[in-house]
Amino acid sequence: MNELTYKNKKLQFAGQDISTLTKKFKTPFFIYSEEMLTENYEQFSQGAQKAGLIDPLICFAMKSNPNKELVKILAKLGSGADIVSGGELKRAIEAGIPAEKIVFSGVGKTQEEIEYALKLKGQGLNSFNVESLEELELINQCAKKLKKQARICFRLNPVVQPKTHKYISTGNKTHKFGLLEHDILLSLKEKKYWSHSKLVGLSVHIGSQLLDLKATKKALVRLSEVALKTECPLEFLDVGGGLGVDYHPDETHKLPHIETYMNLIAETLEKAFYAKTDLRPRIVFEPGRRIVAKAGLFVMKVLRNKVSEDNHFVIVDGGMNDFMRPSLYGAYHALLPVKDAPKTQKCHVVGPICETSDCFGSDRPLPPLKSGDLLVLKDTGAYGYSMGSNYNLRGRPLELLLEKKKKIRVINKAQDYSELT
Numbered sequence: 310m311n312e313l314t315y316k317n318k319k320l321q322f323a324g325q326d327i328s329t330l331t332k333k334f335k336t337p338f339f340i341y342s343e344e345m346l347t348e349n350y351e352q353f354s355q356g357a358q359k360a361g362l363i364d365p366l367i368c369f370a371m372k373s374n375p376n377k378e379l380v381k382i383l384a385k386l387g388s389g390a391d392i393v394s395g396g397e398l399k400r401a402i403e404a405g406i407p408a409e410k411i412v413f414s415g416v417g418k419t420q421e422e423i424e425y426a427l428k429l430k431g432q433g434l435n436s437f438n439v440e441s442l443e444e445l446e447l448i449n450q451c452a453k454k455l456k457k458q459a460r461i462c463f464r465l466n467p468v469v470q471p472k473t474h475k476y477i478s479t480g481n482k483t484h485k486f487g488l489l490e491h492d493i494l495l496s497l498k499e500k501k502y503w504s505h506s507k508l509v510g511l512s513v514h515i516g517s518q519l520l521d522l523k524a525t526k527k528a529l530v531r532l533s534e535v536a537l538k539t540e541c542p543l544e545f546l547d548v549g550g551g552l553g554v555d556y557h558p559d560e561t562h563k564l565p566h567i568e569t570y571m572n573l574i575a576e577t578l579e580k581a582f583y584a585k586t587d588l589r590p591r592i593v594f595e596p597g598r599r600i601v602a603k604a605g606l607f608v609m610k611v612l613r614n615k616v617s618e619d620n621h622f623v624i625v626d627g628g629m630n631d632f633m634r635p636s637l638y639g640a641y642h643a644l645l646p647v648k649d650a651p652k653t654q655k656c657h658v659v660g661p662i663c664e665t666s667d668c669f670g671s672d673r674p675l676p677p678l679k680s681g682d683l684l685v686l687k688d689t690g691a692y693g694y695s696m697g698s699n700y701n702l703r704g705r706p707l708e709l710l711l712e713k714k715k716k717i718r719v720i721n722k723a724q725d726y727s728e729l730t
């Protein structure tokens with residue numbers, strides 16, 4: 310589905326004219342398409358099934374976009390959740406995701422969060438994805454106190470180096486994530502960890518925005534090797550998330566198709582795991598970005614122009630507090646005018662925040678823009694609102710959902726001054 314097209318020179322998002330929206334809603338705002346979110350999820354899920362992966366469970370990485378209405382849509386499609394805090398756990402449950410489809414990741418789970426997860430009704434979480442031995446010890450103690458049994462999955466640090474931004478690379482020894490093989494295998498011999506815990510799975514997650522699958526393959530081989538060495542009847546192998554999207558046109562030709570990704574997983578596990586054991590654990594995925602990035606847009610209004618000799622600044626009403634990826638990672642996001650016209654000038658599109666990094670794009674070819682004109686920042690569904698802040702004491706922006714039946718629904722109100730604390 311082509312999410313962005315011009316019709317009569319006006320930008321349409323999944324068939325919705327953007328300029329008419331701004332008559333009713335105040336900029337800046339995020340808008341998400343239910344149709345695209347659904348399509349991305351279905352593609353991922355069907356891809357896993359077509360590649361013959363066993364009983365796939367897709368746990369949406371909630372940190373990429375925890376909006377309750379979006380999570381509800383995914384829950385109805387059968388999605389599970391990958392969570393990293395008690396807040397995300399509560400949100401996942403409220404949105405209708407059953408606990409047995411939830412994996413709890415993160416290096417810093419607190420005792421309070423662990424106890425909250427253990428107290429859930431029913432059989433509890435799919436797993437605590439454990440990142441250190443001290444954490445395992447704490448989970449075991451909490452489970453003992455609450456007379457529960459904790460389901461444990463070790464996150465393996467596979468010691469690989471994927472090609473991605475250093476801030477979102479997670480699979481090497483110098484990173485705080487995951488446990489080394491040696492520590493996993495030693496822990497299995499220590500009874501103190503296992504009185505109220507049971508090892509049910511092994512996971513890897515080597516980073517985000519992965520476009521080159523070489524490191525992914527290596528990580529899966531490592532996952533298989535260590536899974537075999539545990540000599541435990543593991544119920545699942547969790548292959549993590551991280552599959553990239555094409556933010557920049559140059560990335561489009563590198564972008565792994567879902568089919569390629571799934572086949573790589575199937576073939577690697579076949580050789581490295583299934584050929585050596587009778588175990589047939591289910592396969593768990595933790596995608597975030599790939600499901601939601603392209604289903605969202607950020608819409609901003611031009612406040613004014615400013616020309617400093619040969620630098621032309623277009624100042625917009627959205628800022629790095631609303632969408633942080635460009636300022637935090639130098640990430641590229643396409644900028645599109647809502648009214649199509651010849652792109653006759655190169656501009657720096659900047660926000661109102663008092664930081665030089667508050668810039669959505671430098672030297673971007675754009676048509677002449679005047680106060681009140683609209684600009685759209687593309688592919689902002691993932692790590693957008695969720696990374697936002699009130700920096701400069703700005704209210705958080707509005708979030709809109711374009712429903713399948715083409716109705717617009719407010720799924721999160723803009724904050725006004727009275728809500729700023």
Ligand SMILES: *Cc1c(COP(=O)(O)O)cnc(C)c1O
Pocket residue numbers: 370372373391414415514516517518549550551552595596597598599691
């Ligand atoms: C962030 C994260 C993910 C999701 O990564 P994406 O790049 O959004 O797919 C999955 N698993 C873990 C453990 C994470 O921290």
